[in-house]
Amino acid sequence: MKKSFTEKVYEIAKRIPRGKVATYGQIARLAGNARAARAVGMAMKCNSDTSIIPCHRVVTSDGGLTGYAFGGIPAKKSLLLKEGVHFSGNKVNLALSKWNHEK
DNA sequence: CGTATGACTAGCT
């Protein structure tokens, strides 16, 4: 059985370490399509298991928070803050908290 | 198969 792009996205999202965040573009690239950031977002909003898929650790290339089907931006920011992610105003400080999958 | 949608990204004004 061949895994769909969405399935790959879930696998990647699940391995994002606590206290770090990944961008849609980063996940899209790991999933095999660097330009499928939009498809990544779609998978995220379609997810039903925030307990196994930390979609709140997924942000835009600018570190900005988007969507979150379980409380909106405030809930997402709160979760990231609680995990130790560095914030810059209303956005994530990617310089300090961007996930480095190769390390 | 073609159209529509969306939690994106990069570039321009």
Next chain:
DNA sequence: CAGCTAGCCATAC
């Protein structure tokens, strides 16, 4: 810095 446009991709109908 804020707002808008065009391009790209996977999924649903």
